[in-house]
Amino acid sequence: MELIQESPDISAYLAADEAIDHRHPSVQKTVAFLRIQTSDAYTYAKAAFAFVRDTIAHSADAEHDRVTWRASDVLEQRTGICYAKSIALTAVLRASGIPTALCYQRLAHEDGFAVHGLIALRLPGHENWARQDPRGNRPGIDARFGTDRERLAFVPDPAAGEADYPTLYAAPPPVVLEALQAAGDRAELWRLLPTAL
Numbered sequence: 001m002e003l004i005q006e007s008p009d010i011s012a013y014l015a016a017d018e019a020i021d022h023r024h025p026s027v028q029k030t031v032a033f034l035r036i037q038t039s040d041a042y043t044y045a046k047a048a049f050a051f052v053r054d055t056i057a058h059s060a061d062a063e064h065d066r067v068t069w070r071a072s073d074v075l076e077q078r079t080g081i082c083y084a085k086s087i088a089l090t091a092v093l094r095a096s097g098i099p100t101a102l103c104y105q106r107l108a109h110e111d112g113f114a115v116h117g118l119i120a121l122r123l124p125g126h127e128n129w130a131r132q133d134p135r136g137n138r139p140g141i142d143a144r145f146g147t148d149r150e151r152l153a154f155v156p157d158p159a160a161g162e163a164d165y166p167t168l169y170a171a172p173p174p175v176v177l178e179a180l181q182a183a184g185d186r187a188e189l190w191r192l193l194p195t196a197l
Helices: 025-037 041-055 071-077 082-094 174-182 186-192
Strands: 100-109 112-121 130-132
Touching: 025 041, 025 071, 025 082, 041 082, 071 082, 082 100, 082 112, 082 174, 112 174, 174 186
Parallel strands: none
Antiparallel strands: 100 112, 112 130
């Protein structure tokens, strides 16, 4: 699948906004922690991916009711669904100068469909974007960092109505952000999850 930049300007994929608040002290603290352990953009991106995937619980897996949507809150509270974890990883990567986009899949969910969030990054010296899924692993899900081959949490089944969306978003789509901001708890968020973009 060919990934399509929503904005032709690469600087849009380095910007901060209300959700991707990469100038916040909590994000900057995480960036400093990761930089100590890494030597270049590749090792930093790989470490940031593992940090978000492994140290921030997916709310459903951990049965957390809190809903987070701002990167700094996700990092402070150590919980979030796929959208929130993707926002947090985007902030941590952008804060270190790595262009990062939000991207999405449409997947079967309970009695219908839901949009699943992940990211794509573009390392210095590379022309192509590489999608990564920081959702968090569990039995049956084994997402891994890679720039040559995707190892995502889910592979959509087109015959079942599932799909990969090719758009690389510079900011969370309004329907995603509105669901996160409107939900008082995870049960309400599950009812508000967008079914398509």
